[in-house]
Amino acid sequence: MALLNIHIISSLLTPIFTFTFFFLTTFPTTSIGQEHNKYTECSQPYTCGEISGIFYPFWGENRPSYCGSNKQFELKCEANQNTSIQVGSQSFHVLRIDQLSYTMKMVRKGLVYDHCSSGLTNTSLSSSSLIHFMPNVRNITIFYDCPENGTNSFPCQEDRNKHALYVNSTTREVQNCKGVSIEVHVTEEVELDGGGIEGLNKGLNAGFDVMYDYDIQACLRCVLSNGTCGTNDESQFSCYCPDGTVALDCSHHHSNQWNWKRKLGVGVAAAVATAVTIGIAFYIYYWQKKKKNLHAETLRGDINTVDFTSSPIVN
Numbered sequence: 001m002a003l004l005n006i007h008i009i010s011s012l013l014t015p016i017f018t019f020t021f022f023f024l025t026t027f028p029t030t031s032i033g034q035e036h037n038k039y040t041e042c043s044q045p046y047t048c049g050e051i052s053g054i055f056y057p058f059w060g061e062n063r064p065s066y067c068g069s070n071k072q073f074e075l076k077c078e079a080n081q082n083t084s085i086q087v088g089s090q091s092f093h094v095l096r097i098d099q100l101s102y103t104m105k106m107v108r109k110g111l112v113y114d115h116c117s118s119g120l121t122n123t124s125l126s127s128s129s130l131i132h133f134m135p136n137v138r139n140i141t142i143f144y145d146c147p148e149n150g151t152n153s154f155p156c157q158e159d160r161n162k163h164a165l166y167v168n169s170t171t172r173e174v175q176n177c178k179g180v181s182i183e184v185h186v187t188e189e190v191e192l193d194g195g196g197i198e199g200l201n202k203g204l205n206a207g208f209d210v211m212y213d214y215d216i217q218a219c220l221r222c223v224l225s226n227g228t229c230g231t232n233d234e235s236q237f238s239c240y241c242p243d244g245t246v247a248l249d250c251s252h253h254h255s256n257q258w259n260w261k262r263k264l265g266v267g268v269a270a271a272v273a274t275a276v277t278i279g280i281a282f283y284i285y286y287w288q289k290k291k292k293n294l295h296a297e298t299l300r301g302d303i304n305t306v307d308f309t310s311s312p313i314v315n
Contacts, residue, residue: 039240042067042228048077054097056229057214066230066238069214072130084109088127095207102216103134107207108184114197116144116156116164122183125210134209136188139169142200145179154197166192166200218248225250 046054046063059068060075068074075094076084083094085106092106108123120142125131146153146165156162169183185208186192192203215237219229222239227250232238241250 037244039228042230042240046075048083049081051083056219072128087125102212104210105207114154114157117158120182123185130213131210134211137185137208138188140166140184141169141181142166143177143181146177151194221249
């Protein structure tokens with residue numbers, strides 16, 4: 001009887017072990033490592049000085065390269081204050097990023113315009129297919145080795161007898177200038193008439209506006225499905241989802257969440273039913289054992305009370 005009961009209990013325990021194995025092997029686990037996965041990392045914004053809350057297509061500093069669109073959108077934080085971006089061989093200070101209008105305000109770095117013997121070059125975005133001048137940007141041309149000519153001219157640092165002159169780029173020719181000329185950019189509202197080198201530097205340091213292009217619609221679908229945007233190893237757009245998966249969007253994540261909830265509910269109900277069944281089995285086993293012991297004690301009591309003196313003696 002005991003062996004039979006043990007067999008019954010063993011058969012009842014099997015479903016709960018099966019459920020436990022299913023639950024542990026199929027339910028999505030949350031490990032410590034997942035806290036540092038691509039979804040978490042790319043959900044962190046770039047912040048440096050006055051520029052903050054910057055996401056895809058930009059990357060840099062605390063945002064790995066797979067959180068951005070491509071290498072053209074790498075941001076560098078200098079002394080925790082200034083942000084710079086590289087366009088081709090030229091470096092620019094980033095004064096502002098507006099992710100709603102997909103625009104930036106930038107200013108060229110590292111040029112001293114009254115250092116006339118330095119290797120000055122045109123400010124250009126031609127090496128980038130994703131960053132373009134806005135329509136409100138106008139060109140300014142600086143001519144070198146010119147005679148002194150009014151308030152738009154300034155002397156060179158290395159030779160005060162030599163001068164440079166800046167004019168709107170609509171002025172095609174400037175007489176008597178023998179040196180190189182370069183083009184720089186300002187917004188239309190900046191006034192550069194007069195002020196010499198101080199006026200020029202003030203206008204240029206105000207920066208100029210550019211527009212940047214990226215896969216906007218794909219990223220928007222990703223964000224609306226509770227994902228975060230990035231790229232894979234082949235530089236293709238990827239949407240990183242909270243469950244650690246990678247797709248074009250995370251719409252599957254919501255249906256999976258509902259499926260897991262249903263599985264969890266069914267699993268818990270099955271576990272409770274199994275526990276109740278096991279409890280009943282133990283109760284029955286205990287009750288039968290107690291009944292058997294009581295019956296044995298009753299038999300022993302009956303044997304002890306038999307009157308052998310009244311039995312007949314056979315000769």
